[in-house]
Every structure is written in C-alpha cells, then in structure tokens.
Amino acid sequence: MHVKGNLKLMKELNTATILNLLHREGRMSRAELKRATKLSPATVSALVEELIGQGLVEEIGAKPSAGAGRKAISLQISKDGGYVIGISIGNRDLICAVLNLHGECIAEFKSEIAIGNDSLAEQIHTALNECVNRADALKTGLIKGIGIAAPGIIDENAGSVLYSSTLKLNDFKLKKQVSAFFPDVPIKIVNDSNAAAFAEHYSGAGKGRGNLVYVTMNEGIGAGIVIDSRIHSGFGGAAGEIGHISIDPNGEVCNCGQRGCVETLLASSFLLNRCRSYAEKLGQKPPHDFDEVLARYESGEAWLEPVFEQVAEAARLTLASIVQFISPEVIVIEGWTNRSPKLSLKLRSELERLRFPLKFTPDRLLPSAFGEKGPLLGSATLMLEQIFHSTLLNNSGGGS
Secondary structure: OOOOOOHHHHHHHHHHHHHHHHHHHOOEEHHHHHHHHOOOHHHHHHHHHHHHHOOOEEEEEEOOOOOOOOOOEEEEEOOOOOEEEEEEEOOOEEEEEEEEOOOOEEEEEEEEOOOOHHHHHHHHHHHHHHHHHHOOOOOHHHEEEEEEEEOOEEEOOOOEEEEEOOOOEEEEOHHHHHHOOOOOOOEEEEEHHHHHHHHHHHHOOOOOOOOEEEEEEOOOEEEEEEEOOEEOOOHHHOOOOHHHOEOOOOOOEOOOOOEOEHHHHHOHHHHHHHHHHHHHHHOOOOOOOHHHHHHHHHOOOHHHHHHHHHHHHHHHHHHHHHHHHHOOOEEEEEEHHHHOHHHHHHHHHHHHHOOOOOOOOHHHEEEOOOHHHHHHHHHHHHHHHHHHOOOHHHOOOOOO
8 A cells, every 4th residue: 555645654554564465475575565565666675674674574585486587585574573462261261372473372371261350350360471481581572462352242442341241241351451461562352253253364264255254153152243354343342242142032041131042042051951951851861061962963863853953943043144134255163063064064055055145155154264262363363463554563662
C-alpha cells in the first residue's frame, strides 16, 4: 500500500506492509516485495536494509531460479528478533506459551483450568512465571506483545471477560491481571473461538478462504466468524454464541439457565450424562468417560443409535443455519465430532442433500488443523499482526 502525504507516516505504513508480507508469505525477495507493494526498488531496499539493521529481517540465501542470471536473495522475519506470549484460557485447560516471531513455540506451560475470577487470576500469574522461566535466556525486553484467547463475552477495548458461564467469570479484568506482570507490553484479548477461526483462516484448514466459520464442539459449543479476512465479533463482542440458542423449549436446563440450548444437545459433558442415564435405564454398562461413549458408538452398539440420531439432527440444524445465514466458503469443525468418523460422514452427507441456494459440497466442511491449540496460535498470530502494523518494533518498550 503506497500512501502519499506525511513522510513519517508513509514510512511507517510501508514498513508495516513489508513486515506483514514477510510474516504471511514466509520468504520473499526484494523484487517480489517491490511487485507486491508497488513501491520503488530504492524504497524497498532502504526499508529492508533498515529492518535488517534492527535485527527484524534477515537474508537467508539465494532463491531457486531456472535462469542463469543473478539469483535473488530471500528475506524472512528474523525469528529471534523478538517474542510474543500467547495465552489460551479454555474450558478444560490453560495454556501459556512463548513464541518467536515465526510463531514457533519455545516454551509452554499447561494446567487444568481454574474456575472463578480470583482462582483464574492466580493461575494466570503462575502460568506466566512458569512459562517465562522455561524460556532459556529470554530477555523480558524482547517480549513484543501478549495475545490472549478467552471464552465468553469479551470487551476487547476494556480488556475484560464480561461473562463466561462455563468458567463462572463476571467482569474479569483480564488485561489488568496480565499488565501487572508486564506493565509495558501491548496486550490483545480476543474470544477463543474468534482466535481459533483466525488461525484456521491464516494458516490452517481454511487458509486463503476469506469467509469462514469455525465451530467448536467440546464441553461447550461456540463459533468464530471471519468475513472478508477479518474477525466479525458483532455488537458487544457477542457474535458466535451459538451454544446458547434454544432449540428445545422442553429440553435440559443449560449452564446459562435456559432450557434446550444447542449446548445441552451437543456438548460432550451433557452427552456423557445423557448416555449414562440411558445406559442404566436399559441395563447397559454405563460409560466411564466420553471417549468410551464414542468408541462404543463407533463399534455399533445399538442402544447408542437413538442418542446419536438426536445429536446428528441438532448438529445438522446448527450447521445448516450457519450455511443459510452466513454462506461461508468453509465451516471448520474442532471438537469431539472429529473423533467420530461415523458421525462426521453422516453430517457431510446430510448437509450435501439439503437444498441451499448454492450447493453444499463435502469439501466445505473441514476438520480443524490445529485442534485445541487453535485459540493459542490465533491469539499469538493476531498479536504478531498488531506488532507488525505498529511502530513498537522500533522501540524497546510500548504501550498497551
């Protein structure tokens, strides 16, 4: 993007454009950068030399070429030019990781999630301490930003989790908790499903797809939405809360207090309890955990068929509604359904049979590339994008 006007602003925007291209593409030559940015060769060369001098970009040898002429030199982001911390607050676990500027993990700490504002605040401080201590020779001055993915309704401007029914959070000042540990480091907080959706769009199952919906089906049910390559959070950050759409007024009571939410029909915790009750009623051996439920369903135990017929119907209605309302290029699924080839095949075939304005083909329903790591990688990637759009890389500190 070539912007005329204030020279300092032009330089910052052009530098950010180069960094973002290198971040997205991995490796590019100066000539490729010139073609992509429409900047002059002299401008590209000057900006690249400056970035090399700052330790943010490095030359990595000649690019392969069919010709006999002078080989172009490949450039890439210098992976050790700085670090980001990614934090994924999930329904089961908290994962904290230190990543280099290539998004490669150099240290990680994982623990079972704590419930409630006070317990989670203490756990986050412990995780940050543990993770930084595990990153050998890490200088805190090289930490360029912190990306955090959290469930529930997020106020990104205030840096708070307004509400999470699963984790029992109410107006949890997440940014304030992390800022106490790293007062001079920029922090970005995003809904976990949105973060995972962006990760899948950026470099995962939906890479190159500008319109994507990510659906997670685990202990909770949620969705992240990417429209025109940007996260769609909706009014108040509440877009994607599909787990709390009530589809059975006479159904079970959900964690949110309503009856018959999608979550009560598709979340693994509700399904496990339903299968245990049904097994006892029929004189079958109750399943120990949800993995056993899936294994017994896959093996063809007849008593589970009615349960999973109801599951398939609820999943089909949920996914069909997403297709009709948003018409994404792909729907990326993460969660327990990916561990059931039988159910996955059934969902694909049923969606293919439905009459949509545009025919639904099986390749529009994809399994997640990153699994449970999606929110972590997405929050870190969003933080890297923010860094590469800013002038913070030219300084040792920064604001939040």
